[in-house]
Amino acid sequence: MNDTAKIAIGTAVAGVPEAMPRGPSSGTGRIFKWMRQNLFSSWLSAAITLLLAFLIARALFALVQWGLINAIWSVPDGQTQACRAARGVGACWAVVTEKHRFILFGTYPFEEQWRPALAILIFIALYAVSAMRRFWRKELFVIWLGALAVIGVLMWGGVFGLSFVPQERWGGLAVTLILATFGLAFGFPLGILVALGRRSQLPAIKTLCVVYVELIRGVPLVSLLFMASVMFPLFLPDGINIDKLLRAQIAIILFAGAYLAEVVRGGLQALPKGQSEGADALGLSYWQKTGLIVLPQALRLVIPPLVNTFIGFFKDTSLVLIIGIFDLLTAAKTAIIEPAWQGFSLEVYIAAGVIYFAFCFAMSRYSQRLEADLNRSVRR
Amino acid sequence: MSDVARSDGADSSAARRGPPKRPLRLSWSDERFRGIVWQVVVVGLVLAVIAWLWRNTVHNLDTRNIATGFGFLWGQAGMPIADALIPYRPGDTYLRALLAGLLNTLRVALIGILLATILGTLIGIARLSKNWLLAKLAAIYVETLRDLPLLLQLLSWYVALQGLPAARQALNPVTGVYLSNRGLVVPTLVWQGAHGWALLVCALGIVATWYYHKAALARQMRDGQPRRVWPVALLLIIGLPLAIVALLGASWSINWPELRGFNFAGDSVLSPEYVALLLALTTYTAAFIAEIVRAGILSVSQGQWEASSALGLRRGLALRRVVLPQALRVIIPPMTSQYLNLTKNSSLAVAIGYQDIVSIANTTLNQTGQAIEGIALIMAVFLVVSLSISFAMNWYNARIALVER
Numbered sequence: 001m002n003d004t005a006k007i008a009i010g011t012a013v014a015g016v017p018e019a020m021p022r023g024p025s026s027g028t029g030r031i032f033k034w035m036r037q038n039l040f041s042s043w044l045s046a047a048i049t050l051l052l053a054f055l056i057a058r059a060l061f062a063l064v065q066w067g068l069i070n071a072i073w074s075v076p077d078g079q080t081q082a083c084r085a086a087r088g089v090g091a092c093w094a095v096v097t098e099k100h101r102f103i104l105f106g107t108y109p110f111e112e113q114w115r116p117a118l119a120i121l122i123f124i125a126l127y128a129v130s131a132m133r134r135f136w137r138k139e140l141f142v143i144w145l146g147a148l149a150v151i152g153v154l155m156w157g158g159v160f161g162l163s164f165v166p167q168e169r170w171g172g173l174a175v176t177l178i179l180a181t182f183g184l185a186f187g188f189p190l191g192i193l194v195a196l197g198r199r200s201q202l203p204a205i206k207t208l209c210v211v212y213v214e215l216i217r218g219v220p221l222v223s224l225l226f227m228a229s230v231m232f233p234l235f236l237p238d239g240i241n242i243d244k245l246l247r248a249q250i251a252i253i254l255f256a257g258a259y260l261a262e263v264v265r266g267g268l269q270a271l272p273k274g275q276s277e278g279a280d281a282l283g284l285s286y287w288q289k290t291g292l293i294v295l296p297q298a299l300r301l302v303i304p305p306l307v308n309t310f311i312g313f314f315k316d317t318s319l320v321l322i323i324g325i326f327d328l329l330t331a332a333k334t335a336i337i338e339p340a341w342q343g344f345s346l347e348v349y350i351a352a353g354v355i356y357f358a359f360c361f362a363m364s365r366y367s368q369r370l371e372a373d374l375n376r377s378v379r380r
Numbered sequence: 381m382s383d384v385a386r387s388d389g390a391d392s393s394a395a396r397r398g399p400p401k402r403p404l405r406l407s408w409s410d411e412r413f414r415g416i417v418w419q420v421v422v423v424g425l426v427l428a429v430i431a432w433l434w435r436n437t438v439h440n441l442d443t444r445n446i447a448t449g450f451g452f453l454w455g456q457a458g459m460p461i462a463d464a465l466i467p468y469r470p471g472d473t474y475l476r477a478l479l480a481g482l483l484n485t486l487r488v489a490l491i492g493i494l495l496a497t498i499l500g501t502l503i504g505i506a507r508l509s510k511n512w513l514l515a516k517l518a519a520i521y522v523e524t525l526r527d528l529p530l531l532l533q534l535l536s537w538y539v540a541l542q543g544l545p546a547a548r549q550a551l552n553p554v555t556g557v558y559l560s561n562r563g564l565v566v567p568t569l570v571w572q573g574a575h576g577w578a579l580l581v582c583a584l585g586i587v588a589t590w591y592y593h594k595a596a597l598a599r600q601m602r603d604g605q606p607r608r609v610w611p612v613a614l615l616l617i618i619g620l621p622l623a624i625v626a627l628l629g630a631s632w633s634i635n636w637p638e639l640r641g642f643n644f645a646g647d648s649v650l651s652p653e654y655v656a657l658l659l660a661l662t663t664y665t666a667a668f669i670a671e672i673v674r675a676g677i678l679s680v681s682q683g684q685w686e687a688s689s690a691l692g693l694r695r696g697l698a699l700r701r702v703v704l705p706q707a708l709r710v711i712i713p714p715m716t717s718q719y720l721n722l723t724k725n726s727s728l729a730v731a732i733g734y735q736d737i738v739s740i741a742n743t744t745l746n747q748t749g750q751a752i753e754g755i756a757l758i759m760a761v762f763l764v765v766s767l768s769i770s771f772a773m774n775w776y777n778a779r780i781a782l783v784e785r
Contacts, residue, residue, distance in 0.1 A: 038512035045511045052513050204419040208426060215759075218766045220724035222738055223758040230751040234440045235433045315529040322531075322731055329532055345539045353528050353536075360527035 095344040099335040106171010116174035123177040171326035179317040187256025195264035216258035229323040267298035307367035481740035489723040492661040500669025525667035534660040541652040564650040565637040574628035578621035585616035653734035676711035716773035
């Protein structure tokens with residue numbers, strides 16, 4: 001508490017940034033003025049600036065030394081002596097260059113790896129198209145169905161002259177994207193249905209939805225994944241066996257459904273009651289009212305929190321590592337299991353982190369921009 | 381017949397309660413009838429699916445010779461637990477092993493919540509700082525940590541901690557404190573009864589100080605004279621317990637860590653698994669809490685700051701007495717869900733081998749094959765913990781809620 005207060009006194013918590021007065025016209029003068037206002041406004045502020053500048057400079061220096069100057073970028077075919085020698089002083093990016101195919105595609109047959117690569121590109125294109133407001137129409141639904149079907153064909157093969165690749169061989173980034181995207185594609189409609197059910201007048205349906213949402217949200221995803229990996233086989237009759245990836249996918253869909261339901265419910269609650277009463281007055285049926293009047297407006301209200309929830313799921317798919325499914329993080333962890341490459345996990349994790357970060361950062365930036373856009377056009 | 385009678389006599393009350401209930405017509409055009417049919421269909425379907433799954437499960441358990449029920453809890457666990465808070469040997473029961481796991485979960489969750497709140501609040505305030513460098517640094521922290529999977533961060537912390545030197549070459553920053561890849565070792569006090577009494581008095585002192593502080597404030601409200609609280613606090617919280625220790629003549633002998641073989645003897649070790657989990661949970665959740673705190677402070681209008689400074693309050697005092705109490709009303713509800721997230725995320729411990737409740741329940745169900753009971757236990761524990769945290773936070777929220785006239 002004391003520290004909080006101290007920072008606050010010295011550097012002055014600013015609620016709304018003050019309008020900056022016009023500075024002198026010369027360039028250096030403006031810079032000086034800016035620095036005085038933003039870096040050296042008081043003794044404490046100046047001390048904090050100097051301390052931070054020192055720490056940042058040191059950290060950057062160490063990072064550049066480790067990551068660039070002393071780093072080893074490639075080694076001759078599995079000979080890791082150079083990397084071992086540089087341990088502690090330089091990064092071994094050779095492990096990433098050597099294993100990048102494995103990290104991205106797992107154990108997918110080597111000659112066929114263009115297929116998951118293409119699937120990844122289709123996924124990214126799908127996200128890009130969905131992000132454009134021009135495409136927010138019914139046709140988007142068809143685009144999604146088509147894209148997911150094409151991805152299924154690409155990954156499995158067995159038709160159009162593509163060789164069949166069993167699911168156990170899939171891995172890497174493609175699996176992460178499959179888990180996240182299919183989880184979303186099925187979890188979102190489920191979430192909408194549950195949200196509607198939770199706001200329904202029918203007591204039995206309402207109770208079912210409340211129990212489902214609260215039960216799923218009350219337990220960690222890890223326990224749902226355990227349930228999927230050890231309990232689902234017990235649930236099914238003899239002879240029917242669904243593979244591990246599908247089981248995890250079902251767990252993720254159930255999980256996503258419960259969380260998305262709560263977000264959608266927020267939108268339904270925020271919608272003025274007059275909208276649904278007006279629809280009733282027009283004599284629309286429940287599904288007409290919901291599909292044409294309520295949902296389009298309610299979903300629009302919750303787009304920013306929805307995108308944030310998507311980011312959460314994208315990160316949470318990494319938890320399938322715990323039940324041994326070969327996603328991006330598991331592939332990264334497994335890439336260095338050979339004795340020659342052991343001990344270079346930090347480099348591999350950084351590489352995987354960059355990929356995760358790229359996706360999540362893009363989504364979060366998009367969500368911020370969208371929020372600003374929507375706030376401009378819709379005043380509530 | 382009875383319907384007619386009711387509508388005759390209840391005219392006035394019907395006007396107050398809205399439209400009178402129409403008799404149910406057995407036709408699809410009747411909304412109530414449709415509602416009942418829908419509910420019967422949905423509930424029937426759900427029950428049918430559950431019954432089908434149940435029958436399959438019973439059949440599968442039978443064919444695999446897996447026992448049912450919670451009898452296994454009293455069986456011998458036979459698994460070692462590295463850092464248990466209660467005395468535990470591999471010969472103990474599953475129940476005790478699970479209890480040790482539960483305590484480990486609570487240990488990491490509670491301390492994680494505390495540290496994440498402090499760190500998150502500091503970063504959230506730093507992000508609003510007028511110092512450009514500090515604000516940007518806080519923003520970078522938040523953006524980076526929020527956009528990386530927690531599991532990735534956890535594994536990285538664990539790898540980084542394992543990169544520390546071995547126990548024989550342990551780092552020794554302060555006398556008696558050793559940091560190695562086996563964890564952190566610190567000297568411990570040889571525990572005596574007198575220390576317990578002193579701790580009790582210290583706790584009582586904190587409570588008494590709190591009440592004194594409240595009384596002092598109430599008196600300040602009456603006569604405008606500020607009163608010092610810190611001398612009383614010093615006396616009650618530090619002075620009295622020290623006096624008790626001196627009076628009871630407790631000795632201050634200390635257990636110094638010593639190297640035996642490849643590791644340190646003694647059990648006051650913060651294991652690397654625990655530290656990695658705590659660091660990952662704290663730093664990750666702090667990024668989210670920082671955003672909540674920032675939004676909360678921004679939600680208080682600028683006029684409140686200006687009015688406070690017009691009253692002559694310093695900025696720190698204005699933050700503490702005027703802005704934060706109002707911001708808290710915005711902050712607490714999302715904060716509650718972050719606390720719940722942290723608690724649920726502590727189950728990632730299983731990935732680095734810290735034995736929390738999920739990890740131990742998982743081992744249990746692998747050993748006994750009783751998957752359903754194991755998963756049910758995990759779910760029950762987390763539901764109880766989640767509900768307790770929500771309950772406590774809701775109570776606090778109701779207490780700080782704006783009292784409107």
